[in-house]
Amino acid sequence: MMAPLLRRAVAATPAGAPDELRVKHRGTEVVLDAGALRRIRRDLLHRSRRGPNTQRVAAAKAVLAALWEQLASRGAARGEKEAFLEDVAARDEFAVFLNSWWPLLRPVDLLKALGDPDRIDRAARGRLSRDQVTLLSHAWRHTARTGEVSFLDVALLDEIDVLLGPLPRVRPRTPGVPDDDNPYVVDGVDIFTGESVRSAVPADEISEVTTYADRMSRAGRGRRDEDEEPAEYAHIVVDEAQDLAPMQWRMLKRRGRHATWTVVEDPAQSAWEDLDASAAAMADALGDRTRHEFELTTNYRNPAEIAAVAARVLQRAVPGARPARAVRTGGEKPLVSAADADTLPEAARRAALDLLPQVEGTIGVITPVGGASPVADAFAGVPSRIQVMDALDAKGLEFDAAVIVAPETIAHQAPSGLRTLYVALTRATRSLVAVTCDPGWAEGLTGLQVTRANP
Known part of the structure; x- marks a missing residue:
């Protein structure tokens, strides 16, 4: 479109x-x-x-x-x-x-x-x-x-x-080319071509007499063909390919018409709303090249306890998708706590503070898209190990522990919302807590029993 x-x-x-x-x-x-x-x-x-x-x-x-x-x-x-x-x-x-x-x-x-x-x-x-x-x-x-x-x-x-098409370039005047007498050069700019013209002809040198046809023919020659060649690459690597918009694939296609490609993607993590359009754009960019596809099936980041919760969301987000197999257990059991909308930021703060003695590294507090600022206000003065960001900004990151704020809002924000929630749930390497205003929805989605946050 x-x-x-x-x-x-x-x-x-x-x-x-x-x-x-x-x-x-x-x-x-x-x-x-x-x-x-x-x-x-x-x-x-x-x-x-x-x-x-x-x-x-x-x-x-x-x-x-x-x-x-x-x-x-x-x-x-x-x-x-x-x-x-x-x-x-x-x-x-x-x-x-x-x-x-x-x-x-x-x-x-x-x-x-x-x-x-x-x-x-x-x-x-x-x-x-x-x-x-x-x-x-x-x-x-x-x-x-x-x-x-x-x-x-x-x-x-x-x-x-x-x-x-390309803009004209600065064209130096050369001896024998009568730009000084060219009425179509005004203040150093050719009004027809738009070229800026720098004088390289001695002021006292006499130029030849030319006609309108001569000048128009010379102006029409424009730039050399080699100046207009697009940049191309021998090999293109695309990471997080699932997040590329169709127009971004067109941009890459122009630079890789004769290239070999390495493309890494996970459709389950795509923030692009129309998966079919994105897939079609990728197929068009890659053309009819021979493809060698490899599926990564091992999850090294999340313990099995967190991976199981994320897998339930994955099945809802991308029906038929196969979750990667977690290779370790022993993480803390994920928790879901309920809070009222007006106390949600404070409940998230308490959950993050409770996690501080349990982990040595960072704690990510992940909010709905665009909702980090209101929640961040409740985190004034907390240790720097606690980082507040929205679900899109959390992509590609990992934390020892994660607090997911209003997962139901993340899921409903856009057609890609469940995929965004899946990404948020998979950021934690050890502990996961979700704070929700809709305990029935959260319990049905995650399979976890919801507890009431302490006042």
Whole structure:
């Protein structure tokens, strides 16, 4: 869904672009209306797959050609063509039009423009709900205000970078190339290509006389092919592959078309809501390579007592999944205690403090996603061995003991909630305590008897 949305956003007329171009030449006015400008844009982008940043010269040529066709249809002589093109192309108003109608864009510029919900909706062609459009526009307006992007946006920026094509580079002037007399270089920038031009020609050197056609031909040559080659790798290692979004797989695919891959994943720990979409994106990235699959079946982290509780959640989260076999026993029996919602943070604090003399290492207090701050307030002044974080931040970590706060909330926060809870339960290497506001739900899920937390 996101890839076609971005493709259409790149092809759309930029926000604030003029919807017509009027030009007067020797008393005759010619006009390109919105429909004509849309056709020029559509035809250029349809013929070339290199992106609009590489098509600026072609866009200028196409606009000038369309203007000339109108003028010719009104009786202009063929011999006037080059003079007309020279005249219009050298005008400041044509440079202003071109910069606005066909701007050179960085990927982040387009992402900022998508802070407009109407632009998102048009690019999505109505396939996103109002809530989804609002969520995206809010995130990208934040990017427009602050310049900050999320880790998921990095993959979108990479996709946009490919769609836009490379920006022009600084091009040094060389002897014999008459950029000093080029009317299309304004303040050191070629208005057609967008290139910054540094002078390397002595000020007193005489340049050759050139025509509009000469300059446009030279500008159209652009960058060397070797500058546009994408970076690729011989071997790609992907850890925690279950958490990659489809757009992140597309980003990796571009860098590993001819690579060998090592992919480590556990679908049961995936925070990505749509497992099928993620699996399809991974399959597309890997292509038809021969695969050698190995299943890791041994659990070295958790004692059997904790592993048994986690296995019950796993069966609910990913039906049919086979839990790894714990190789050791002897951990403390997991406990579940009940508390009221208003006393939940304090109950979690007492549970963590009770664990301090039982373990020598760290104690993780794992909250619902986004819920770490309210709980952390109750932990002011506790030893630094006690660490408060939400369930997503706990991924990849391990603690001697873990206190799971409101497991029922973690499970219900998203379609991936039970998988997130499974991850939280498997962080402890020795002791596990859950503090719940819904003892019936917790007992049914974990198979453990629930006790009431001490007041």
